Amino acid sequence: MKMSKSVSMICALITTFIWGTAFIAQDTGMDNIGPLTFNFSRFVVGFITILPIALIFEKKKIVREISSNSKLFYKYLIFMGVSLFLGTFLQQASLQYTNIANAAFFTVFYVPLVPILLFFIYSSKVHWSIWPSIGLCVFGVYLLSDFSNSEVMLGDALVILCSLFWALHIIYAGKFMETFDIPIFYAALQALFVATLSFLFSYLFEEINLSNILLESGSIIYAGVFSGGIAFTLQMFAQKNIEEAPAAIIYSLEGVFAALAGWIILNQFLDLSNIIGCFLILIAVIFSQLAPSSKN
DSSP states (O other): OEEEEEEHHHHHHHHHHHHEEEEOOOHHHTTTSSSHHHHHHHHHHHHHHHHHHHHHHHHHHHHHHHHHHHHHHHHHHHHHHHHHHHHHHHHHHHTTTTTHHHHHHTTTTTHHHHHHHHHHHHHHOOOOOOHHHHHHHHHHHHHHTTGGGOOTTTHHHHHHHHHHHHHHHHHHHHHHHOOOHHHHHHHHHHHHHHHHHHHEEEEHHSSHHHHHHHHHHHHIIIIIIIIIIIIIHHHHHHHTTSSSHHHHHHHHHHHHHHHHHHHHHSSOOOHHHHHHHHHHHHHHHHHHHHHOOOOO
């Protein structure tokens, strides 16, 4: 599927907007259920949302694409599925033990981790301009989250570990799109993979109660349809033409959209440092796209 970089950029921005606004649903959706049950429910909804679309637009080429290199396809499915499961679960679990400000700050650690992991896993280097962009991004999130007024909590360790798996997922998504051209079907399959793992572990460690799940249906539907389904599908399209390190910087706008959603929906106050943080992240995104990056 041919796609221009501008279309990929739009997909990346929509993805980031959905992830940022879904943070509220993720935080409020665990009043009656545990993080694994929420994750299971969310990705079941995501799978149901995306699969019909995949069968409409990609049915004729699914078998051909997978059979072209089935070993590599299932390798990426396992690596990305496990990374996404651990990333989403740890993020959900961390919200029980830390505040959103800390979670927003430590999650963005995936931005510097992506180029570092690219170097160690694939011996890939990025353009020098990526590093100042990362610096601006991290400092912007620091100001945006107002982390200076927060205490370090036990849950922050979960968020830092979560950022490692987010970084791996971003890297493998980019590599997958270099070889295969069934992004919608793959997103559905990935959602099913994460839902299955979440169900197995929730069965072992949590009490699955349908009545309690229904109590959180609003948060689950939003996080499932838009984040678990649409956003992770658009991520695949985004990384068709955007390299992994610049993509990670774009995704850091998640914090900006989360702050704006909190301001609009929850009437949370944005002070001057928060606004400066938003602009720094925006500058980092623009700079990372204007300065060319390269894979060696």
